[in-house]
Amino acid sequence: MSYQLYYWTGLQGRGEFVRLCLEDVAAPYVDVARVEGDDAIMPFLAGEHTGALPFAPPFLKTGRLVIAQVANILHYLGPRHGLVPEGEAAALHAHQLELTITDFVAEVHDTHHPVSTEQYYEDQRDEAKRRSKDFREHRIPKFLAYFEKAVDRGGSRFPLRQHSYVDLSLFQVMAGLEYAFPKAMAKQKAPLLRDLAKRVADRPNIAAYLASDRRLPFNTNGIFRYYPELDS
């Protein structure tokens, strides 16, 4: 049975965290809006279906389930595809890390939209500069130190002692930060995280995905955006 992933076209966005899981385990899936257009998303946001109502994409349809929220989707996929170690303690641990990644990603978004998602970046650039300065000076170091420590506690290769969906998300975060904040990231050490990200990129299915046209480039429609004035 094929999964149906719903996410806006034209950007990696939050959908990418789900794509990386599906690609890593070679799960059959359709990226529905890329086939049918963004309009395919709307009936679900309007609630014209049974089951859980998504607040926003991404959401995953599988059988009769509609599952929204990235961390929830990964929590669902993990045990089904060997993307989390067995047992409740590991599932909770992985999910906790993923939820902290979720928080970090929301902060990344707010570096370019600190006032309103209803307004253009250009209309909140001054506030964005102020927030990005704080993000570069305090939040990147704090979150990277936390995840570095998490990898160290897992034995220095994986936060969960073996490959998991958390690795894939950490790869995406590191790649996004390198794109959006190259100068700030050049000042960060995080050797275990950098090594982890490299090993994820080298996984055969991930390497094939990253080389495919399914992997969109980062751009300034996504969560991770490169605006030079926010990185200096």
Next chain:
Amino acid sequence: MSYQLYYWTGLQGRGEFVRLCLEDVAAPYVDVARVEGDDAIMPFLAGEHTGALPFAPPFLKTGRLVIAQVANILHYLGPRHGLVPEGEAAALHAHQLELTITDFVAEVHDTHHPVSTEQYYEDQRDEAKRRSKDFREHRIPKFLAYFEKAVDRGGSRFPLRQHSYVDLSLFQVMAGLEYAFPKAMAKQKAPLLRDLAKRVADRPNIAAYLASDRRLPFNTNGIFRYYPELDS
């Protein structure tokens, strides 16, 4: 066996979502920092324990597990205390709603701290006014409409068709918004959410908790803060 809840003293904060669950089901728990002081939290943030490393409080210690992230804690407590309907679909649905509440709460926090958690509110008041305007005009209506619809889809009394931890969190969100944004909230309809919040407040264990000195008043150290200039 008693749960050990770790959260900063002096405010409701994110710990309150966990307290409401524990109080509702009369689970034995110790609010550790309120007994031993905030210093009791530090060894866990420093990683001087085995198990998952919290990024921040609240976290719950139960046996050998240390569980952080509010939604993760509620996802753990739910099935153990009848605070979520049985079955995987319901667990995913409840968790999805809770994660959307988590997003909403993060946005509430950013109304008074849109630039930096390292700086005082007074040093980011102008940005806070701008962000709060957007929050009042766009985000409160959008999130309340979503949760109103979620309750409607559940049969108009509960989003999950029966009492769950999501009800307790929605109560806390509505109470917090009424405190922080009384003028903006006076413009909101949300009759199902208001009715749900009232029914939660009337639950015997919750009513007893709210009347106790364990329930701290909302204040301007918490997530929901009343600054008149952000509500006009």
